[in-house]
Amino acid sequence: MIILSKLADYGVIIATQLATQPERQANAATLAEETRLPRTTVAKLLKALAHGGVVTASRGASGGYRLARPAEAISIAEVVAAIDGAIGVTQCSIHGPDCTRTTFCSTKPHWKRINDAVGTALAAMTLAEMTPANLFAQWLKLPPKPGPTEGQGAAP
Amino acid sequence: MIILSKLADYGVIIATQLATQPERQANAATLAEETRLPRTTVAKLLKALAHGGVVTASRGASGGYRLARPAEAISIAEVVAAIDGAIGVTQCSIHGPDCTRTTFCSTKPHWKRINDAVGTALAAMTLAEMTPANLFAQWLKLPPKPGPTEGQGAAP
DNA sequence: TTAATTTAGGACTGTTCCAGTACTCAATAA
DNA sequence: TTATTGAGTACTGGAACAGTCCTAAATTAA
Numbered sequence: 001m002i003i004l005s006k007l008a009d010y011g012v013i014i015a016t017q018l019a020t021q022p023e024r025q026a027n028a029a030t031l032a033e034e035t036r037l038p039r040t041t042v043a044k045l046l047k048a049l050a051h052g053g054v055v056t057a058s059r060g061a062s063g064g065y066r067l068a069r070p071a072e073a074i075s076i077a078e079v080v081a082a083i084d085g086a087i088g089v090t091q092c093s094i095h096g097p098d099c100t101r102t103t104f105c106s107t108k109p110h111w112k113r114i115n116d117a118v119g120t121a122l123a124a125m126t127l128a129e130m131t132p133a134n135l136f137a138q139w140l141k142l143p144p145k146p147g148p149t150e151g152q153g154a155a156p
Numbered sequence: 157m158i159i160l161s162k163l164a165d166y167g168v169i170i171a172t173q174l175a176t177q178p179e180r181q182a183n184a185a186t187l188a189e190e191t192r193l194p195r196t197t198v199a200k201l202l203k204a205l206a207h208g209g210v211v212t213a214s215r216g217a218s219g220g221y222r223l224a225r226p227a228e229a230i231s232i233a234e235v236v237a238a239i240d241g242a243i244g245v246t247q248c249s250i251h252g253p254d255c256t257r258t259t260f261c262s263t264k265p266h267w268k269r270i271n272d273a274v275g276t277a278l279a280a281m282t283l284a285e286m287t288p289a290n291l292f293a294q295w296l297k298l299p300p301k302p303g304p305t306e307g308q309g310a311a312p
Numbered sequence: 313t314t315a316a317t318t319t320a321g322g323a324c325t326g327t328t329c330c331a332g333t334a335c336t337c338a339a340t341a342a
Numbered sequence: 343t344t345a346t347t348g349a350g351t352a353c354t355g356g357a358a359c360a361g362t363c364c365t366a367a368a369t370t371a372a
Contacts, residue, residue: 001240002247003159003274006360009246027318040362047320060369061317076270084157090165110286114232117277118159121270130266162331183347196333203349216340217346 004080010037011045011083012076012130015054019071019127027064045083052082071131077122087122089115159274160236166193167201167239168232168286171210175227175283183220201239208238227287233278243278245271 004012013035018026026034032042046065049055054074055065067074081087089111160168169191174182182190188198202221205211210230211221223230237243245267 001161001164001236001243003243003245005157006247008157029318038361041360043319044361050319057319058369059317059319059367062370063318063368065319080157087157087159089159110281114277114281117280118274121273121277124273125266125270185347194332197331199348200332206348213348214340215338215346215348217344218341219339219347221348 005084007041007045008080008084010035010041011049012079012127013037014042014045015049015067015074015079015127016130018055018065018067019074019131022067022071025058025062025064025066031065048083049079052078054079054082067127071128072126074127075123076125076127076130077119079127080122087115087119089118161240163197163201164236164240166191166197167205168235169193170198170201171205171223171230171235171283172286174211174221174223175230175287178223178227181214181218181220181222187221204239205235208234210235210238223283227284228282230283231279232281232283232286233275235283236278243271243275245274 014031014037017031017035018024028043028046029039031046032039035042046055046057050057050065053068056068057063057065077087170187170193173187173191174180184199184202185195187202188195191198202211202213206213206221209224212224213219213221233243
């Protein structure tokens with residue numbers, strides 16, 4: 001089983017790409033090239049990320065996107081939620097009262113614990129930790145380092 | 157976003173149902189009735205659970221299924237894995253080398269941490285803890301209790 | 313003022329995957 | 343031998359997902 005959708009995965013890659021050069025304003029086409037992802041898809045995802053408050057957009061010529069906050073202050077959970085919606089383990093974790101079997105289903109109350117664990121795991125990692133600049137630091141188990149580095153990106 | 161597929165959710169419900177009366181041998185039709193799930197689907201799931209070593213089957217007249225091990229020794233992760241396959245956060249968590257962008261994708265190495273956290277969360281909860289008998293205990297934050305109780309089951 | 317650039321916000325489409333069903337074969341008990 | 347029940351496989355309808363396209367709005371530059 002795969003937890004994240006392709007698009008959510010892409011979303012993290014795009015956001016990470018933005019995190020490598022936080023000052024820069026990049027447009028959809030540029031980000032698509034850098035991440036080797038389809039242009040139209042990248043454009044679509046950036047809209048979703050903007051909607052979710054992960055990035056800010058400026059329109060018009062020489063417009064583009066940049067992170068809405070410092071990379072250290074943006075969690076993977078936020079990025080994923082902006083694209084795939086709120087995280088829930090089961091159907092009833094999300095639309096709880098809709099489940100007609102609520103009264104005699106014994107498993108429901110227990111999912112919350114698992115739900116929280118997954119949410120915590122995604123919330124614990126920030127975009128800053130995802131950047132290549134922190135790859136080596138990660139290896140050494142050093143604390144994450146904010147600074148920007150040169151370009152990178154992309155996945156399956 | 158929803159993490160577990162409907163079928164995996166159902167699988168947990170069925171396994172939990174079996175856990176309420178570990179000694180009993182129940183067939184697919186009976187379990188379907190008790191859980192209010194479609195017969196054919198329950199039959200399909202039980203096959204998958206048997207394949208995954210969660211339940212044991214005996215064929216023939218008066219055959220049926222029962223848990224392969226005590227409910228306290230079966231984790232939710234096992235049940236889910238039997239139905240949805242191994243847990244992975246992204247595509248590359250599962251078929252790693254297939255990803256053509258491996259060489260320049262900076263996010264890949266980081267998914268493992270999240271992956272492990274999710275796996276741990278699912279592995280930490282056992283079937284025994286899912287049974288209605290432990291609902292009240294859970295409420296009181298008591299340690300899980302093994303014993304069987306009367307029938308229950310089902311969900312969305 | 314006009315033209316070019318870029319995001320916003322839809323609608324649309326093709327494909328894939330998922331849930332559910334049906335059918336045949338093998339094993340067991342009476 | 344026969345009825346019952348699981349094993350295994352193949353099939354189908356529908357929903358969700360990934361990806362595309364088009365038009366409108368905002369901004370900049372000429």
